[in-house]
Amino acid sequence: MSAAHDLAADALIKAIADCFTALGIAGDDALIVAEDLVAADLEGVASHGAMLVPMYLDRIKSGSVSRRSKGEILSDREAAVVLDAGHALGQLTARQAVDLAVERARKYGMATIAVRNAFHFGTAGRYARMLADQGCVGMVMSNTRPLMPVTGGAEALVGNNPIAIAVPSAGEFAPEVDMAMSAAAMGKIRNAAAAGQSIPEGWAADRQGTPTTDPKAAIDGMLLPAAGPKGFGLAFIIDLLSGGLSGGAMGANVRPLYGKLDDPYQCSNVFIAIDVGHFVARPEYEQRAKSEQDRVSASRLAPGVDRVYAPGEFAHAARQRAGGRVKLSAAAYDSLIEAGTALGLDLRSFI
Amino acid sequence: MSAAHDLAADALIKAIADCFTALGIAGDDALIVAEDLVAADLEGVASHGAMLVPMYLDRIKSGSVSRRSKGEILSDREAAVVLDAGHALGQLTARQAVDLAVERARKYGMATIAVRNAFHFGTAGRYARMLADQGCVGMVMSNTRPLMPVTGGAEALVGNNPIAIAVPSAGEFAPEVDMAMSAAAMGKIRNAAAAGQSIPEGWAADRQGTPTTDPKAAIDGMLLPAAGPKGFGLAFIIDLLSGGLSGGAMGANVRPLYGKLDDPYQCSNVFIAIDVGHFVARPEYEQRAKSEQDRVSASRLAPGVDRVYAPGEFAHAARQRAGGRVKLSAAAYDSLIEAGTALGLDLRSFI
Numbered sequence: 014m015s016a017a018h019d020l021a022a023d024a025l026i027k028a029i030a031d032c033f034t035a036l037g038i039a040g041d042d043a044l045i046v047a048e049d050l051v052a053a054d055l056e057g058v059a060s061h062g063a064m065l066v067p068m069y070l071d072r073i074k075s076g077s078v079s080r081r082s083k084g085e086i087l088s089d090r091e092a093a094v095v096l097d098a099g100h101a102l103g104q105l106t107a108r109q110a111v112d113l114a115v116e117r118a119r120k121y122g123m124a125t126i127a128v129r130n131a132f133h134f135g136t137a138g139r140y141a142r143m144l145a146d147q148g149c150v151g152m153v154m155s156n157t158r159p160l161m162p163v164t165g166g167a168e169a170l171v172g173n174n175p176i177a178i179a180v181p182s183a184g185e186f187a188p189e190v191d192m193a194m195s196a197a198a199m200g201k202i203r204n205a206a207a208a209g210q211s212i213p214e215g216w217a218a219d220r221q222g223t224p225t226t227d228p229k230a231a232i233d234g235m236l237l238p239a240a241g242p243k244g245f246g247l248a249f250i251i252d253l254l255s256g257g258l259s260g261g262a263m264g265a266n267v268r269p270l271y272g273k274l275d276d277p278y279q280c281s282n283v284f285i286a287i288d289v290g291h292f293v294a295r296p297e298y299e300q301r302a303k304s305e306q307d308r309v310s311a312s313r314l315a316p317g318v319d320r321v322y323a324p325g326e327f328a329h330a331a332r333q334r335a336g337g338r339v340k341l342s343a344a345a346y347d348s349l350i351e352a353g354t355a356l357g358l359d360l361r362s363f364i
Numbered sequence: 365m366s367a368a369h370d371l372a373a374d375a376l377i378k379a380i381a382d383c384f385t386a387l388g389i390a391g392d393d394a395l396i397v398a399e400d401l402v403a404a405d406l407e408g409v410a411s412h413g414a415m416l417v418p419m420y421l422d423r424i425k426s427g428s429v430s431r432r433s434k435g436e437i438l439s440d441r442e443a444a445v446v447l448d449a450g451h452a453l454g455q456l457t458a459r460q461a462v463d464l465a466v467e468r469a470r471k472y473g474m475a476t477i478a479v480r481n482a483f484h485f486g487t488a489g490r491y492a493r494m495l496a497d498q499g500c501v502g503m504v505m506s507n508t509r510p511l512m513p514v515t516g517g518a519e520a521l522v523g524n525n526p527i528a529i530a531v532p533s534a535g536e537f538a539p540e541v542d543m544a545m546s547a548a549a550m551g552k553i554r555n556a557a558a559a560g561q562s563i564p565e566g567w568a569a570d571r572q573g574t575p576t577t578d579p580k581a582a583i584d585g586m587l588l589p590a591a592g593p594k595g596f597g598l599a600f601i602i603d604l605l606s607g608g609l610s611g612g613a614m615g616a617n618v619r620p621l622y623g624k625l626d627d628p629y630q631c632s633n634v635f636i637a638i639d640v641g642h643f644v645a646r647p648e649y650e651q652r653a654k655s656e657q658d659r660v661s662a663s664r665l666a667p668g669v670d671r672v673y674a675p676g677e678f679a680h681a682a683r684q685r686a687g688g689r690v691k692l693s694a695a696a697y698d699s700l701i702e703a704g705t706a707l708g709l710d711l712r713s714f715i
Binding site: 093163222 | 371429439441442443444446471472473474475476477501511514515516517518519520529531539540541543547569572573574575591593594595596597598600601604605607608609610611615618621630636638640642643644649652653656659660663664666667669671672673674675
């Protein structure tokens with residue numbers, strides 16, 4: 014395996030944005046999408062970063078992702094808005110939803126923006142943090158195609174539907190959770206298969222629904238929910254919130270991200286903002302949140318443990334360590350260069 | 365161990381209500397609290413049912429639970445209301461919060477009621493279902509005293525803070541999750557200790573923070589969060605929502621339920637209602653929710669599995685099986701009779 018490429022995030026953002034503009038995405042939009050993707054690489058979450066770009070580009074070419082800048086408001090009633098994303102790049106409609114959620118939360122105390130016909134938006138946490146930066150509790154959810162069985166079941170019924178929640182804080186970073194409802198990501202199982210290693214119990218079941226530690230049987234089978242019925246239940250409810258409130262797709266009507274590229278992804282999202290200033294004084298809320306974070310970071314340690322991370326601290330520490338530079342795997346780098354070449358761009362000249 | 369008592373739920377409700385009225389709780393209030401408690405027994409969740417009554421009564425006597433019927437509204441801004449529960453019985457302020465949440469959600473599309481200085485309210489799921497019955501997504505959260513360490517930590521920092529979410533459905537029951545954020549309840553660990561059995565890995569750590577399968581070390585130690593950092597993160601966020609939005613207690617300022625009985629419990633709650641009719645047609649939402657439930661209930665089964673349960677179905681099936689009768693353990697029965705006797709009531713005459 015060749016070494017990872019160590020790139021300046023700014024140059025990588027420009028390279029990605031150039032690819033999108035070459036396909037007719039507006040310049041400002043292209044920059045936003047590129048920034049949001051590279052933000053995941055800066056957190057060390059490569060699966061949600063620049064490696065997605067070739068697939069995004071293929072989907073724009075095939076028409077399953079549109080060139081729209083914004084979704085269309087289908088219903089607008091006080092603190093409840095339904096957006097049709099029209100298969101626009103998910104980062105664009107996510108930011109539209111964040112702006113709408115904050116505006117309505119300022120007015121009513123809280124708001125929910127439900128989005129149908131959405132495309133992948135990267136990490137949910139990024140938008141939850143944007144809401145927190147505006148003084149709101151931010152909750153962001155999305156559904157995915159079915160990946161997990163109900164406890165005891167033998168067919169995938171719900172996605173590993175992520176939820177992110179972040180809250181405003183006077184600390185250096187927002188307390189944040191950003192989690193998929195599966196016990197582990199499929200990427201980790203693929204890594205174990207490639208390395209010829211077994212996987213821990215509880216990660217996956219084979220195609221008959223029997224729990225397995227064999228990564229190959231797992232890849233042919235299903236992910237298992239985190240904490241069993243708890244993870245399944247939350248994933249199921251997130252499906253009913255995202256798909257249900259938006260009137261959009263849920264269950265198997267959400268399509269595989271890497272499946273047929275001319276088949277719209279069609280996920281549904283929910284963005285909830287709760288304006289803390291409507292309840293208590295915002296500075297007081299933020300100070301209390303900081304105290305709780307500090308209490309966790311300063312926890313007494315179990316034997317053999319060097320440090321602990323408060324919720325959100327691990328990603329924050331990764332961003333700080335990155336210092337504006339991204340490690341991109343050789344495979345992801347080569348695919349990006351190749352995608353650029355196909356668009357007549359020589360990305361190698363600046364990354 | 366003597367056998368459980370098989371009691372008519374209605375008679376048990378009356379017996380419990382009589383105890384509360386004997387201590388000066390208003391008759392209607394006493395009935396509501398008794399009903400809500402026995403509802404947990406009818407679901408087979410004894411830990412949140414009639415066995416709590418003697419402790420509730422002791423707390424009323426000692427003054428740490430008040431005789432108030434309602435909480436006081438501290439702040440009221442559009443869809444955001446802060447209630448001071450004034451240490452009233454939690455079932456009463458929970459219902460007050462549910463009514464307020466529905467009223468505001470009808471007007472604005474959604475609403476959040478944050479409650480401080482609350483007492484125990486039983487199961488969160490009951491109030492989430494009440495919200496769902498009114499056509500709202502219902503989310504109910506509470507914090508508890510610290511019970512769990514951060515991953516790698518050696519001190520309890522957050523409670524196993526429960527969250528319940530229920531959504532409206534045209535099915536026989538509302539899709540519902542109702543979960544604490546610990547991998548297992550302390551009650552199960554005490555049962556293992558009593559039976560001389562070990563506990564599964566992942567349930568608990570000893571007082572140094574080292575994971576243990578010894579139930580006695582676990583009882584002296586700490587519960588571990590469900591799914592590790594995911595469960596810890598959600599519990600931490602629930603603390604910041606409940607205690608933070610209400611301006612009430614969080615972390616160690618929430619007191620042990622069975623601790624010093626004259627020390628107010630002082631938990632904080634959040635009730636969120638999202639009116640589905642503000643987003644889509646309510647009957648359509650409910651029909652889609654039913655289809656998803658049916659899809660889960662009809663899942664293909666893994667080898668050796670007889671049936672699966674959609675979220676909320678297990679409790680629903682328990683309620684149906686109960687048929688209005690409650691099995692109360694001999695210990696819980698005897699304590700209740702004894703508590704009645706102390707109040708000059710002969711509960712044996714009708715349960």
